[in-house]
Amino acid sequence: MRWVTRTAVLAAAAATSLAAGWAAARAQRPLTWRFEGAAALKGWEMPAAGIGLDGGALQAVRPAADGPGTVSARMALPVEALRGRRLKLEARIRAEEVAQPPHRWNGVKFMLHVKSPGGDQWIQKDSLWGTFDWKPVRYRARIPQDAASATLVLGLENTTGRAWFDDVTVAVADPRQAEKPYPRSGPRLRGAMIGTTVDAEDLRVLAAWGANHVRWQLLWGGFPNGPADSADIPAYDRWLEGELQRLDRLLPVCEGLGIHVVVDLHTPPGGRDPRSVCRIFQERRFQDYFLAVWRRIVERVRRQKAVWGYDLVNEPVEGDVPPGLRSWNELALQAARLVRSLDPRRAIIVEPEPWGGAEAMDNLDSLPVEGVVYSFHMYHPFKYTHQGIYGNPTPLPWPATVDGRRWDRDALRAAMEPAVRFQKDTGCRIYVGEFSAIRWAPGAAAYLQELIGLFEEHGWDWAYHAFREWDGWSVEHGPLQGDARRALEETDRARVLKAGFARNRRPDP
Numbered sequence: 001m002r003w004v005t006r007t008a009v010l011a012a013a014a015a016t017s018l019a020a021g022w023a024a025a026r027a028q029r030p031l032t033w034r035f036e037g038a039a040a041l042k043g044w045e046m047p048a049a050g051i052g053l054d055g056g057a058l059q060a061v062r063p064a065a066d067g068p069g070t071v072s073a074r075m076a077l078p079v080e081a082l083r084g085r086r087l088k089l090e091a092r093i094r095a096e097e098v099a100q101p102p103h104r105w106n107g108v109k110f111m112l113h114v115k116s117p118g119g120d121q122w123i124q125k126d127s128l129w130g131t132f133d134w135k136p137v138r139y140r141a142r143i144p145q146d147a148a149s150a151t152l153v154l155g156l157e158n159t160t161g162r163a164w165f166d167d168v169t170v171a172v173a174d175p176r177q178a179e180k181p182y183p184r185s186g187p188r189l190r191g192a193m194i195g196t197t198v199d200a201e202d203l204r205v206l207a208a209w210g211a212n213h214v215r216w217q218l219l220w221g222g223f224p225n226g227p228a229d230s231a232d233i234p235a236y237d238r239w240l241e242g243e244l245q246r247l248d249r250l251l252p253v254c255e256g257l258g259i260h261v262v263v264d265l266h267t268p269p270g271g272r273d274p275r276s277v278c279r280i281f282q283e284r285r286f287q288d289y290f291l292a293v294w295r296r297i298v299e300r301v302r303r304q305k306a307v308w309g310y311d312l313v314n315e316p317v318e319g320d321v322p323p324g325l326r327s328w329n330e331l332a333l334q335a336a337r338l339v340r341s342l343d344p345r346r347a348i349i350v351e352p353e354p355w356g357g358a359e360a361m362d363n364l365d366s367l368p369v370e371g372v373v374y375s376f377h378m379y380h381p382f383k384y385t386h387q388g389i390y391g392n393p394t395p396l397p398w399p400a401t402v403d404g405r406r407w408d409r410d411a412l413r414a415a416m417e418p419a420v421r422f423q424k425d426t427g428c429r430i431y432v433g434e435f436s437a438i439r440w441a442p443g444a445a446a447y448l449q450e451l452i453g454l455f456e457e458h459g460w461d462w463a464y465h466a467f468r469e470w471d472g473w474s475v476e477h478g479p480l481q482g483d484a485r486r487a488l489e490e491t492d493r494a495r496v497l498k499a500g501f502a503r504n505r506r507p508d509p
Contacts, residue, residue, distance in 0.1 A: 030171035072155025098161030189213035195469030210501030228271030260308035277319035309347030398443030445492035
């Protein structure tokens with residue numbers, strides 16, 4: 001093992017050489033590090049100890065006796081050649097006794113750190129720790145047009161153990177092009193996600209408010225974790241049958257009310273592990289059954305006129321996908337092809353990984369399947385929308401200042417820019433499948449009004465989260481946390497939502 005100290009001059013020279021090489025190749029030639037030979041760490045900035053070469057790989061070591069800490073090697077990338085580009089990053093990584101860190105973003109680090117006037121981004125695969133043999137780790141990233149720097153980071157963070165890195169590649173991703181997008185003509189959809197106990201009378205109330213759309217969640221017990229996490233396939237099958245029977249009963253009601261339905265697989269087979277990673281990305285039996293589940297759903301409801309589309313997975317999280325299993329981009333493509341073979345007309349809805357947020361749209365590849373609608377969920381800033389739960393402090397008023405950053409209409413617009421770019425790249429239809437602010441958030445009505453205005457500006461379909469589900473999201477309840485009674489008078493949040501619904505015209509099923 002040979003340990004190498006930091007050399008700033010070499011790092012600067014290497015960065016200059018990299019920039020020239022990328023510009024000459026029109027930024028199409030991948031950057032690759034294989035860590036072989038005496039000069040393998042040339043250009044990498046690193047600490048005096050903890051980083052070195054071992055067996056043709058870069059090794060990061062943090063002894064258990066020293067306690068949790070951070071050791072990393074850093075490579076400045078040619079940001080001038082990368083601005084505005086979407087990148088594919090890949091590395092082979094193995095680990096030995098890397099202790100579970102306090103946060104999912106700690107542990108083994110294969111990360112891109114981007115600095116720009118809009119703030120820092122730390123882009124990576126989360127939840128890498130433990131002991132595992134060599135395996136590929138991949139993700140996508142986009143470099144903002146105004147990025148000041150982009151730095152590749154390899155190592156360990158806030159943990160102990162050993163990790164090895166090899167065949168590290170940074171490449172420009174292929175342009176995204178839609179096969180044939182779902183038509184953007186026709187009625188715009190404005191509605192809400194609904195709770196799992198909503199009945200015919202509840203649907204009549206929502207229709208009377210002016211909604212022309214519901215996102216119908218097939219949810220087992222809870223989110224992100226629930227009974228499916230420990231259930232086998234027969235148990236999942238029994239639960240699904242009960243949900244499909246409920247659809248059989250209430251879809252005709254929706255048709256009569258002029259409400260179009262998105263069938264949302266909120267709980268996929270296998271549920272999620274304790275880190276919220278979907279087990280369809282961990283076990284082949286669940287991945288294969290996922291396709292069988294969609295065959296069953298489509299064959300069951302495709303003759304129902306109220307069905308508008310199929311949302312393949314709610315907020316997918318793939319984590320570290322084992323060899324031989326499909327990533328979300330790959331599995332979504334296979335599922336979309338299956339659904340399209342069974343139903344040639346209705347929308348196929350795909351959310352980005354991880355967690356379906358607007359920022360994750362840069363991770364999503366467009367699918368070569370006709371009639372795909374791309375969807376994201378909007379809960380930025382999370383400490384505002386989810387104040388008073390998950391350890392977030394309250395009260396935090398709107399407009400909000402979170403971690404030193406001011407959030408207002410312009411900040412919301414900037415947060416949704418990845419979805420705008422995706423639409424410009426592909427010409428696709430965009431569906432905002434969830435957005436909300438918890439009811440006791442000061443200024444929640446103004447926040448919702450800002451979002452709906454931006455959705456309308458972009459011509460997007462939208463569904464509020466949620467109607468007659470948990471009372472924390474309910475516009476029928478007042479702003480007092482802990483008061484589970486419906487308000488006697490209409491809330492300001494309800495007025496905002498109904499004003500949005502008033503733009504609807506009933507779609508013709």
